[in-house]
Amino acid sequence: xxxxxxxWLLTHSTGEDIYLFTLRNxxxxxxxxxxYGAIITxxxxxxxxxxxxxxxxxxxxxxxxxxxxxxxNYPWFGAAVGRYxxxxxxxxxxxxxxxxxxxxxxxxxxxxxxIEGFDKKLWHIVxxxxxPELYLELQYTSVDGEEGYPGNLAVTLRFELNDENELSYxxxxxxxxxxxxxxxHHGYFNLNGGAPGIHxxxxxxxxxYILEQGNNLVATGRLETVNNTPFDFKDFxxxxxxxxxxxxxxxxxxxxxxxxxxxxxxxxxxxxxxLLLDVFTTEPVVHFxxxxxxxxxxxxxxxxxxxxxxxxxxxxxxxxxxxxAAFPNTILKPGEVYYQKTNYKLSEFV
Numbered sequence: 249x250x251x252x253x254x255x256w257l258l259t260h261s262t263g264e265d266i267y268l269f270t271l272r273n274x275x276x277x278x279x280x281x282x283x284y285g286a287i288i289t290x291x292x293x294x295x296x297x298x299x300x301x302x303x304x305x306x307x308x309x310x311x312x313x314x315x316x317x318x319x320x321n322y323p324w325f326g327a328a329v330g331r332y333x334x335x336x337x338x339x340x341x342x343x344x345x346x347x348x349x350x351x352x353x354x355x356x357x358x359x360x361x362x363i364e365g366f367d368k369k370l371w372h373i374v375x376x377x378x379x380p381e382l383y384l385e386l387q388y389t390s391v392d393g394e395e396g397y398p399g400n401l402a403v404t405l406r407f408e409l410n411d412e413n414e415l416s417y418x419x420x421x422x423x424x425x426x427x428x429x430x431x432x433h434h435g436y437f438n439l440n441g442g443a444p445g446i447h448x449x450x451x452x453x454x455x456x457y458i459l460e461q462g463n464n465l466v467a468t469g470r471l472e473t474v475n476n477t478p479f480d481f482k483d484f485x486x487x488x489x490x491x492x493x494x495x496x497x498x499x500x501x502x503x504x505x506x507x508x509x510x511x512x513x514x515x516x517x518x519x520x521x522x523l524l525l526d527v528f529t530t531e532p533v534v535h536f537x538x539x540x541x542x543x544x545x546x547x548x549x550x551x552x553x554x555x556x557x558x559x560x561x562x563x564x565x566x567x568x569x570x571x572x573a574a575f576p577n578t579i580l581k582p583g584e585v586y587y588q589k590t591n592y593k594l595s596e597f598v
Contacts, residue, residue: 436558
């Protein structure tokens with residue numbers, strides 16, 4: 249039976265209330281989301297044998313999301329990312345004859361929206377229920393000048409869960425001044441249920457090319473072929489094999505069908521549990537991060553997290569596009585509507 253519940257967690261230091269919403273479909277899948285950072289705190293699938301597995305990293309207590317040990321090497325567990333995903337070179341970009349200077353939060357560059365991006369904001373609750381899918385809709389307005397960005401940016405984020413075990417999120421945004429927008433969601437997946445790590449997972453990405461990275465992992469504008477490299481995921485590849493050849497994965501893959509239509513982007517599977525995750529998106533790239541720098545913290549059910557405990561498949565537009573003329577446009581103007589949608593479908597393959 250489909251249902252959605254709302255649980256009060258605490259009152260934030262801002263005076264606003266933080267809630268946890270849990271969406272449960274007819275197949276027994278449960279997804280919990282909080283309006284703090286629009287964080288997906290858990291994503292549970294009920295398997296055919298009746299066992300329940302939570303496939304994303306996170307915490308049992310909301311306060312753990314701002315604990316010093318977590319923030320020290322902050323990994324954005326399950327959070328909304330904005331105004332701009334990934335890195336912007338030199339924390340700035342040209343716009344309409346001016347240089348826009350953003351907050352520098354990563355060695356001279358701007359990462360994931362700045363010091364206090366969408367991941368640390370209290371989102372307004374627009375609505376939740378059945379329409380007919382289970383849904384939760386949140387809203388946040390990023391004010392003119394926030395983290396250096398021009399314009400008041402009004403963003404809605406809608407999560408939906410259907411009975412085919414597909415969880416989707418949709419972003420829409422409008423602005424009153426030209427501004428840069430590139431949104432994503434930063435979930436960490438582990439199809440073992442959090443432990444052991446991701447080494448025995450197999451990954452496939454529908455991409456022939458990755459973006460070349462310069463200093464500090466900033467996209468330069470050039471493409472590199474994945475052929476005959478550890479970044480070739482055109483067929484399923486065991487991550488343990490790849491991680492013996494490279495120190496980590498932190499690369500942006502350009503999808504072979506980079507249109508704004510929904511298409512398959514990536515698949516992740518784990519033979520030990522028989523779980524398969526398929527990712528579909530409107531976006532042109534997927535950033536694969538293997539989680540090397542996940543901090544050593546205790547997560548849900550007292551599970552010890554650390555390097556390679558989970559991985560990210562972040563769908564978004566080309567990073568640093570505001571500084572690379574060859575990349576598709578990521579400037580949103582008044583009268584335009586920013587849109588992106590990504591689906592995560594969980595199933596059993598054995």
